[in-house]
Amino acid sequence: MRFDGRNKEELREINIEKNYIIHPEGSVLISAGNTKVICNASIEEKVPPFMRGEGKGWISAEYAMLPRATGTRNIRESSKGKVSGRTMEIQRLIGRALRAVVDLNVLGERTIWLDCDVIQADGGTRTASITGAFIAMTLAVYELHKEKSFDSFPIQDFLAATSVGILEDEAAVLDLNYVEDSAANVDMNIIMTGSGRFVELQGTGEEATFSDEELTELLQLGKKGIQELIQKQEEELGASITALIKGE
């Protein structure tokens, strides 16, 4: 039993508020326990310079935290005049993950920007960002699809992310909150599709290492969590969008 009452293979409560901000083409407030992220999707009718003229689309993500999303106030990255290594790593990860389930040729020469702004943090902000950004992106692409009638729906599979880890007492657990994350020896982020394929696997020993057996147990827990998250995404997006994604 974990200190917040969950068992080792239990996700925190997920809430998704669709159309949270009025301006973006797709917008979601996702909360996973006390972690809250605003995920906004914007459609821009052009692609980065290195891709122009190829007829393909692009997906790009940005991630930030409000200064008091955390227990102690952080200095704003705009005040520091530069984006930290951690932020860059996370936003590259979000963009790469989303691109894995989108047919960029069908999308056509336009960019989808995903802005993931953490307004309250309690561990797992990058995985909540991916799970929420998938919904925001899908809402935006669905509107575009209604307008443009793509030959097929550009989003070809569901996508969600969660974290798993090994705590100091060697227990493997699903969906770590901040206290657990700080104490974990091994931390792994798993991003998978609705059809059960891996998109990204990032396992890190924090001044620690892990064995083959531990890897197997972590992957097991992660898959279970992802399935529940994708179940939740299907409910939120509804039957008709789900069918489009599944190509049914």
Added chain:
Amino acid sequence: MRFDGRNKEELREINIEKNYIIHPEGSVLISAGNTKVICNASIEEKVPPFMRGEGKGWISAEYAMLPRATGTRNIRESSKGKVSGRTMEIQRLIGRALRAVVDLNVLGERTIWLDCDVIQADGGTRTASITGAFIAMTLAVYELHKEKSFDSFPIQDFLAATSVGILEDEAAVLDLNYVEDSAANVDMNIIMTGSGRFVELQGTGEEATFSDEELTELLQLGKKGIQELIQKQEEELGASITALIKGE
């Protein structure tokens, strides 16, 4: 009659959600119509270098917009690597205004940081930030007061802000939304105290000018709006904090 149905001296609907984020010492989500700002107050037990050893406190503000707070996506200031002139002007204004109603000697050698993050914008984001930041600051100072028992309550008056302007058809109106603000010839921000004194007055002709008579009318409208905002602040903060501020 204005296009959103208000008459010329009518504020937009104000909503205030207290304790919105769990980590900060004071936190508020303020909405004025479609403008929504998260105002977080943090207490830091030190002051900037130029003030050390004087026994006085300091109040500092930062302001930012999420990229999709607006109709078109803005580039993040952290990505640009610098804070725009507009942002600096606004955060200097917020800090200066709040300092006008706080006895920094009573506060003692600590800094109150106010983070105003606009999650949705529809005009009047700087005035909503001030009105909301006053409540977040008061909540944080009240907690500090309970713990430290200051000789007197450091906050000595209420403080709110609103905008007034002259539209293209020469009508003076209160509390401009984005569409009105874009079309206004003259734009004035007024910051006043609960006792009806000016803290800041910023009237600007946008490729236009204004007369003495117009100034008088704008000030009239502004005062009416501020009184209503301070009425709302009193309700939200409750009788006992209101009494502390009023020194009753």
Added chain:
Amino acid sequence: MRFDGRNKEELREINIEKNYIIHPEGSVLISAGNTKVICNASIEEKVPPFMRGEGKGWISAEYAMLPRATGTRNIRESSKGKVSGRTMEIQRLIGRALRAVVDLNVLGERTIWLDCDVIQADGGTRTASITGAFIAMTLAVYELHKEKSFDSFPIQDFLAATSVGILEDEAAVLDLNYVEDSAANVDMNIIMTGSGRFVELQGTGEEATFSDEELTELLQLGKKGIQELIQKQEEELGASITALIKGE
């Protein structure tokens, strides 16, 4: 009687040296007491990207201080690698003020750059910059007018600025020098046209507030000062340019 011998409604001595620097299209060294600012106007035959193709002109200002313009040496903003919030606020103010008296459609698709470089500071540097920049700009536009024969003269009114304030002993005074400015509770910058209309009004309580009556007195003093400054501008520019501006 003020410590430099002036009465409360007396400006410092104004000197204007026209054609001070040989290269710019318009150039002025303005001194207001010990405050000295070089104001250079440059004509650039293009406008910023966001305005291209509209056939309208633009006016942009930059402001800086030499490191030893002040009593203590300041670090150069180029060495710090960024422009301070104060500098940005001032240069935005100068540009906005000048645009209020220029018909940008008549000016045509070109930019006037105003560089205001304070070589010696004793309070009121931003208002001296505006008063001087108006002359530098007018000299540059007059040369352009002789060459291009605009249908009408693009500058449609005189423009000057001054400061007023309330000292610690509650006296309202005109044109504060550095010592007075440091001691003032309330500080107001007023920018007005030759025809007596407001362009910008910025009143600020420095950890202080002000009443309606005080506002009235400050505006009175400011108007008197502006009229004298515009009188001076007319003398310096001469009868024929004055007539062009007044549309006579």
Added chain:
Amino acid sequence: MRFDGRNKEELREINIEKNYIIHPEGSVLISAGNTKVICNASIEEKVPPFMRGEGKGWISAEYAMLPRATGTRNIRESSKGKVSGRTMEIQRLIGRALRAVVDLNVLGERTIWLDCDVIQADGGTRTASITGAFIAMTLAVYELHKEKSFDSFPIQDFLAATSVGILEDEAAVLDLNYVEDSAANVDMNIIMTGSGRFVELQGTGEEATFSDEELTELLQLGKKGIQELIQKQEEELGASITALIKGE
């Protein structure tokens, strides 16, 4: 058979030139095929501010490429004035990996800096950096050990890294060069210890995904490569240092 003649489970030729640069405490030129990296280890007798007074050491890495390490000249990051997201991600990875095999308490309050400068690139620069940096670090720590006589040798296990991937034709291969890396659907970096435990696992689908079975095959190949690399490290470091690391 791969286009450079290797079979799918074959590493490129590894060469290690010890004491390559005269100044650093440890220095190595590592080449893996055409990829060449100078790895220098520096001992600094202090730790970052957030760790002072704890008696623990720290390991920090920096990574860079010469502009013509690659086929097309890259703009120098010092000229751009900022370090790219990719560079930050790699240098965080190198530091984290090395810390996993070092007992920072034994090391004591000092920092080991690892500078990995790629002078020629042909894929796998981050994994070659880790494999080479481990040797440079060990050489530096060995000198320190001779001087300080630590209670135990601070480096507690061998550490090496390699890449594996799935090519377009679905073949899983070990140690991708640049051409293979560009064409791969899935790319995985594996960092392991001499005792066969994982330190870091980063598997990424590049607009692609991978199955459980493919993961298993990739891990198999990676382990084989790592064992050969560690064999090579043992030879280069010699019997006595190898015994120290193995605690024999």
Added chain:
Amino acid sequence: MRFDGRNKEELREINIEKNYIIHPEGSVLISAGNTKVICNASIEEKVPPFMRGEGKGWISAEYAMLPRATGTRNIRESSKGKVSGRTMEIQRLIGRALRAVVDLNVLGERTIWLDCDVIQADGGTRTASITGAFIAMTLAVYELHKEKSFDSFPIQDFLAATSVGILEDEAAVLDLNYVEDSAANVDMNIIMTGSGRFVELQGTGEEATFSDEELTELLQLGKKGIQELIQKQEEELGASITALIKGE
């Protein structure tokens, strides 16, 4: 005969206005023909971190141009956010040159800052800066000397600088203005002391080269110019300061 009427070994007219700005410890406006530079000397009672506790002083220079010092407006370095290579090269040169004639041990643990701000440029701005900065520095040190009674006067020799060059028609000339400088094949800056010793010699072929004979001729011209400049410095500083410098 040169196009401005000078012969080949003739300096432009030099004017020196002492105590030009009221705040600095030493201040000079130097003009050499149309080149005008404000040289301000500031005394700071500390030295850079790397020199603390040695009891020695330091001299540091900064150089800048107003945007319209030149025929075409330059972008301000503070707006670009960085100082150009040319600026850095010049300010390093000025500081180094001045340090060559000052006994830093006598000066004691303080820094003299020299700010050279070019308000109008017509070639030779760096040499005019050095010649003027020497006077500003001497005025500041003289005040310090009156107050502190150094054992000896810290400035031990006069110092001036000029340029020489070889024009397209192969004529060697003294003190190039902008037009000559742009057309010169070879450009040499010479910095010498009152006692005729070299402090710095920087000869540069601009896509051109020069022979031994040409070098000899350039040095000849330069020495003549420097002697005249130092003559002028002696006049401006007066007999008593001149005697202090000469140790008489």
Added chain:
Amino acid sequence: MRFDGRNKEELREINIEKNYIIHPEGSVLISAGNTKVICNASIEEKVPPFMRGEGKGWISAEYAMLPRATGTRNIRESSKGKVSGRTMEIQRLIGRALRAVVDLNVLGERTIWLDCDVIQADGGTRTASITGAFIAMTLAVYELHKEKSFDSFPIQDFLAATSVGILEDEAAVLDLNYVEDSAANVDMNIIMTGSGRFVELQGTGEEATFSDEELTELLQLGKKGIQELIQKQEEELGASITALIKGE
């Protein structure tokens, strides 16, 4: 006799490894004693914006040191976010020197980039960079010449650089290493062509000055050293390229 056994007019041993890096159009590893610099030449088929359409080429250089090229680790300029004044001065010098022996009209509208990366430093890094960059540039231009058949060979003379200096004991010496350089009173860099003409002369007193006689002796030593360096360049480039440069 110098402490490393050389006499006063003796160069350190020079080694040149051609085609050191496989990707650049020209590549050299030059070592002068313990100073080692990788010089890479890249051809880019365009010129900087200010030169477009003139049909002329351009040569641009960049210079950097690895952090542990020196005895103490230096902070990377990319981490500091800006290039130091020293670096800028050196890279401007290298580019300017190389341009003096190249006919940019013959080269045509393309840029040659020279990257000089110091991997190990022991004094004289800028002069070794120039001597090595000349060879890398020549190798790259020779390849281009074979392909394009220029009317004449764009490189019109040999070019090499060395340092001379006056040590504390007043001895003038050739080719200073780091220890000598640190102790020298006067330091001079000389860049000359194969035909014995000066390209650049930079003599600097480090808190010291030098006389006419000392200048003469330094120039003598420098010329001798340059002749030996150019002899070495001829050997490395071979008879046919040497003939092309000499126009034979």
